[in-house]
Amino acid sequence: MVTELAPLSPDLDHFALFGFDRKLVLDSAALDAAFLRLSRECHPDRYAVAEPEIRAVAERNSARVNDAKRVLSDPVRRAEYVLELAGVERPDGEAKCPPDLLMEVFELREKLMEDPGPELVERVLSLFADVEEKLDGLFSRHDAAADDPSRLEALRGIRETLDRRKFLMNLTREVEGTLGKP
């Protein structure tokens, strides 16, 4: 029976916990492998007959691993997390729809009311694909950055693009709500 169990260090961020560098492009097989290794170590099943204090530590450690896995395995949440770690904030504090997108959204909404057809779905999907592509490029730029200033620049771009993505998501939902799922 286990008589001692240390809490995972609170100083480790999600990447460090999994033994990874702070990169935005992650190999999902490596992530899964690291997750399983940590889970086998931390899972409360291993400590079920131990003292209550040890069981409590195991629950918390395991939750930590699972929480980290949830963030790391989703590219968007992963990016948001890195922005948070790097302390990158929006210029004026809150997410705002970029002006060009605002125009676009405005027009699309109007069309949606008048003539909701399949071209509309196409249009939204292509806007969405653009954003995803841009994000991928920025992720790679971030990971390849040679110094802090260029990394920070990539992160600022990511901040803006993620917000753009969010507004588009809402629009997609609206279109789906009117037209049914494409």
Place this chain on the structure above:
Amino acid sequence: MPTVIGIDLGTTNSLVACMRDGVPTVLADERGVKLMPSVISIGEQDVMLVGDLARHRRVTAHDRTVFSVKRFMGRSFEEVKDELHLLPFLVQDGESGPVKISLFNREYTPQELSGFILRELKRRAEKALGQELKQAVITVPAYFNDAQRQATKAAGFIAGLQVLRIVNEPTAAALAYGMTNRDSGTVAVYDFGGGTFDISILSIKDGVFHVLSTNGDTHLGGDDLDEALMEALLPSLPEEAKDDRQIILGVREAAERAKCDLSSEMQTMLSVEVPDKPRIELELTRPQLEGVMAPVIERTRVACENALKDAGLSAGEIDEVLLVGGSTRIPMVRALCAEIFGREPRADLNPDEVVAQGAAVQADILAGGTRDLLLLDVTPLSLGIEGFGGIMSVLIARNSTIPASATEGFTTAADNQTAVVVHVLQGERELAAENRSLARFDLPVDPLPAGLPRIEVEFLIDADGILNVTARDLRTGKGQTIEVVPSHGLSEDEILGMVKAGIEHGREDMDRRWLVEARTEAEIVLNSARKAVAQAREAGFDEDRIKRFEAQLDALDEARKSDDHAVIRAEQQRFNAETQELAGDLMDAAVKRALAGQKLEEA
């Protein structure tokens, strides 16, 4: 290493199992029966009868018998009130506590009643294994919420068991399946039992059982099929029968029997039998039954589709479909399942035993026996708190791997406020009011100007799927654990009180228990034998042989009055042995129907 048992605490039937020489083994009672009906009845001298004996008293002692208790675990009166009219026992609002179920001369919480079932299973396992048992794993429907899980855990404690883990039933089934089928792949477990429906999708690889998603309905099962059939039958019953609780119960029994018959037959005679009342008989065909059942069975489809969606899979990506639960014996259910997943479900699992076997495997993992398997389960429902404007703000999304946690900061809105109210919710709706309210608690804060206190609250869903809350004052660094008593649940003190009562109950006079059990069993045999005799007479069976049989019956009836359980048991055994052939002939004499469902030995 002390043995840890695995328990499948079902709505209809319960089982206990443990690992024996590396094989998960369901433990049988003295007569070799593995399934124990989840029925409780107060017998003579206030002895609590559980299982088969109680099951046989459902109609004859209807005012002293309760069943389907699991339907009430962790539920508020509001949630269950619409289904009470078809149940013969009284269920009352417990206000902020659990509902109260009247059983003969007392009221019980569902936790206590489930505790009786668990205690009986514990006793059975101790007898089979010849050792005292203290630790258990108990299974619950995957879709059970926090309150229902806590109620199950409390029931375990009340029964004198340390509950090492609450395991999800479909996950347990997958574990038992994966023990013998070591291939990797994606499996869907379709669990349709007596009271609940679950669908879980798992990936199995290298001994890791990873639940990808789960969905279901904790109020959808064979009971609902019985009730749908009852509702359909009521118009064809004689007028005076409709308000008679005992007849309604007789109809329930007959409906269930007919439903089960029609899983293998195309038509059957539904016969309602109530002591001292005329028998009611109706013809029923499988298509007729299917017409009644279709809307209920169809309700499982959307849950399956949602589970697939959450797992990010299409039906074609499922490698195996496992069927669990008694209601999956229904051909219509199998057909629907095959249709949804586009493949025939596996037919080689025992749908009754596989959950208990899986619980035994999990018990062995926890005890430290099995070491190469790892189970990663999920929380079925999103957890959140009520935010501004009555909107639920999600902290931990459904289908997150557990244990899982989230932290949230709180502060005050008014000067010198000494508490902040936190309202914890579980469910998928946007509006707080439309989700299940898990708990509402006060977070104590030091009186300070508004906005100055900073309390960080951690919500942790543990490996049992149960919420734990701790709060930390970020200004002082002071931490505290908050006891979250679920709405309509029991506090720790209340549970401890019941545990104490349970220990006293455990010290009951065993001689008295055995005596009452022996008498009850003899009584059940006598009842069904007398019925057979009457029908054999009607059918013109040889009167001499009937007379001889009746003489034997009288002897057993006489022995039943003895105060020594050994005497009754011996007489019962003699009776069984000597009348075996005659009883067989009696049955053959066109009275098969009368004895069906009354066969105590096989029930």
